[in-house]
Amino acid sequence: MSRLWSPLVHRxxxxxxxxxxxxxxxxxxxxNESPYGPSPRVTAAIQAExxxxxxxxxxxxLYPDPNADLLKQAIARHFGxxxxxxxxxxxxxxxxxxxxxxxLQHDAPLLFPDISYSFYPVYAGLYGIEPRTVPLDDGxxxxxxxxxxxxxxxxxxxxxxxxxAPTGRALPLADIRRLLKARPDCVVxxxxxxxxxxxxxxxxxxxxxxxxxxVQTFSKSRALAGLRVxxxxxxxxxxxxxxxxxxxxxxxxxxxxxxxxxxxxIEDDAWFRxxxxxxxxxxxxxxxxLAALGFEVLPSSANFVFARHPQHDAGGLxxxxxxxxxxxxxFRQPARISQFLRITIGTEQQCALLVDALTSITx
Amino acid sequence: MSRLWSPLVHRxxxxxxxxxxxxxxxxxxxxNESPYGPSPRVTAAIQAExxxxxxxxxxxxLYPDPNADLLKQAIARHFGxxxxxxxxxxxxxxxxxxxxxxxLQHDAPLLFPDISYSFYPVYAGLYGIEPRTVPLDDGxxxxxxxxxxxxxxxxxxxxxxxxxAPTGRALPLADIRRLLKARPDCVVxxxxxxxxxxxxxxxxxxxxxxxxxxVQTFSKSRALAGLRVxxxxxxxxxxxxxxxxxxxxxxxxxxxxxxxxxxxxIEDDAWFRxxxxxxxxxxxxxxxxLAALGFEVLPSSANFVFARHPQHDAGGLxxxxxxxxxxxxxFRQPARISQFLRITIGTEQQCALLVDALTSITx
Numbered sequence: 001m002s003r004l005w006s007p008l009v010h011r012x013x014x015x016x017x018x019x020x021x022x023x024x025x026x027x028x029x030x031x032n033e034s035p036y037g038p039s040p041r042v043t044a045a046i047q048a049e050x051x052x053x054x055x056x057x058x059x060x061x062l063y064p065d066p067n068a069d070l071l072k073q074a075i076a077r078h079f080g081x082x083x084x085x086x087x088x089x090x091x092x093x094x095x096x097x098x099x100x101x102x103x104l105q106h107d108a109p110l111l112f113p114d115i116s117y118s119f120y121p122v123y124a125g126l127y128g129i130e131p132r133t134v135p136l137d138d139g140x141x142x143x144x145x146x147x148x149x150x151x152x153x154x155x156x157x158x159x160x161x162x163x164x165a166p167t168g169r170a171l172p173l174a175d176i177r178r179l180l181k182a183r184p185d186c187v188v189x190x191x192x193x194x195x196x197x198x199x200x201x202x203x204x205x206x207x208x209x210x211x212x213x214x215v216q217t218f219s220k221s222r223a224l225a226g227l228r229v230x231x232x233x234x235x236x237x238x239x240x241x242x243x244x245x246x247x248x249x250x251x252x253x254x255x256x257x258x259x260x261x262x263x264x265x266i267e268d269d270a271w272f273r274x275x276x277x278x279x280x281x282x283x284x285x286x287x288x289x290l291a292a293l294g295f296e297v298l299p300s301s302a303n304f305v306f307a308r309h310p311q312h313d314a315g316g317l318x319x320x321x322x323x324x325x326x327x328x329x330x331f332r333q334p335a336r337i338s339q340f341l342r343i344t345i346g347t348e349q350q351c352a353l354l355v356d357a358l359t360s361i362t363x
Numbered sequence: 364m365s366r367l368w369s370p371l372v373h374r375x376x377x378x379x380x381x382x383x384x385x386x387x388x389x390x391x392x393x394x395n396e397s398p399y400g401p402s403p404r405v406t407a408a409i410q411a412e413x414x415x416x417x418x419x420x421x422x423x424x425l426y427p428d429p430n431a432d433l434l435k436q437a438i439a440r441h442f443g444x445x446x447x448x449x450x451x452x453x454x455x456x457x458x459x460x461x462x463x464x465x466x467l468q469h470d471a472p473l474l475f476p477d478i479s480y481s482f483y484p485v486y487a488g489l490y491g492i493e494p495r496t497v498p499l500d501d502g503x504x505x506x507x508x509x510x511x512x513x514x515x516x517x518x519x520x521x522x523x524x525x526x527x528a529p530t531g532r533a534l535p536l537a538d539i540r541r542l543l544k545a546r547p548d549c550v551v552x553x554x555x556x557x558x559x560x561x562x563x564x565x566x567x568x569x570x571x572x573x574x575x576x577x578v579q580t581f582s583k584s585r586a587l588a589g590l591r592v593x594x595x596x597x598x599x600x601x602x603x604x605x606x607x608x609x610x611x612x613x614x615x616x617x618x619x620x621x622x623x624x625x626x627x628x629i630e631d632d633a634w635f636r637x638x639x640x641x642x643x644x645x646x647x648x649x650x651x652x653l654a655a656l657g658f659e660v661l662p663s664s665a666n667f668v669f670a671r672h673p674q675h676d677a678g679g680l681x682x683x684x685x686x687x688x689x690x691x692x693x694f695r696q697p698a699r700i701s702q703f704l705r706i707t708i709g710t711e712q713q714c715a716l717l718v719d720a721l722t723s724i725t726x
Contacts, residue, residue, distance in 0.1 A: 008465070009607050034424045047410075057401055057405050126611040248485045252456070257621075
């Protein structure tokens, strides 16, 4: 029956998200969700939206603002940028997809790290973009020199996460600034899904670099993976490209509850700072505990760690943890990372359960 | 600065949605929203989701089910189909976009009515599909004969709304069945955004026709335009194509609140039938009142009417209504419909205000 498919569909290899098991009592450390719930102001804002009118969600009968102006303005205020430099979407995955189509689809290859967010090659396949992966260095770091024209030749665009996933390693802003200057004719997308846990955001570079697009999400540091809100910051012309694609695809991508919840989330800076700080403290404690068990842990600026044990197979460890109802992420491919586990920072209690389990498994 | 755009962006002409003015006290009859709020069960389900865990939206920290299984199952039960024949998306616009990319993007033209949902040519532009419009007949009806191979030649796909928008006219199922048989090698998408207000759904044909995709939305008859939920019904192979595209674009398009709200909405059949019946009654009364004022009104099976007055310019009428805080939709293009107004069915009170205003304007 595939005779009815568009030719494109036959060659798609869709992204496989981390599993979302529906079992209770799991210690779920596999998809980098926040261990803490969102700012209570989010629920209050959603409740207020539902209470407007007849008190029974009457306002849901009306389309949302197609431009989500209130949310754009709140994000703009937070970053000290005009709202014309903000784009919002249904999760940062949608924002990234529009960036691939609207800014990165050229007759030259798209550069990204060989070990990185595995959705990038999927987007490239969807939009017919030639992917060209650039190997991480021996310490699993991004080497900016490898992305410069001298080393990499012509490029239609560059994208990488900072901190990188699944390694957790961060780049200094000076490196990103150097890349932006060396590549004035291509868009550099810095995917900052994890930036709030210890890396420097390139948002401060947006005002001075017309080829920079910074993408962030509410899913991690604002604990709203379930609400689907992502955004991009960039020069107004880059934002306009994203708006054109969006308005040719789906005019109303953010629902009313996501818009009001997103506004409340970005405005509660005290909650945000406190929650990120808790995660960072737990990470440092977990890194120390894993090291004490003999794990090699890459330096992490994210809400997860990437670790391997010299004596224990990663697949075996993941399976043994799963038997104890603890789920972490293990990537069989590429081979270079097949002995690593990516472990989300959980609550203190979850981290303790993990360390106990690994102590027993590796004993 | 457009030098950084993908070449595609330069030739995009995005869709322009009906305006969503932010003024209070408008009689807003321009975007075919429901005049009544959704089933109260929707708010109850969203409240319950927010109350789970810490009572402050804690569950929002977790990604939604990427497959929205609970919603697919609820829709499947409603239509008596297996869940493998259901696809869900962020509004039916997203579902349609994926259908254009995954099922309608071929080396042959896509057929659709010359007067129809104005997003279709936008999608065609986005995905590089050759659009071929087929004129409506003199009564603004779709003539199925004009879509058959004898009349239209080779086709890579066919799409039309039933009832059609902005005309409101419906096709009988026998016509759709005839088309499906005559076009076994192309997908026929029946866009049923307005079907619940008086047309026959082709959902009953899905089990027997592997080339039929039926698309519906929760935005109109379920009064959830603000929540962004749409779906498609079709053969499992057609659904698989949509899933492949979706999983190459955005793995989690429906947020947690949209999923639980959507389940509650589709399960409240009593509310649904009652609300649709009220809209249909108001429509019949409005049609009679407009006819009494001298308007020609096309026979409508939707939650709007399409009407023109032989002595009054449509643009002038729309402007005069706007001065009275009543907004209706006027399409300047194509010329054939430039003298029509598309008027959403409001509450009884809103319809009365509209008729009073038109009585005064046309006096």
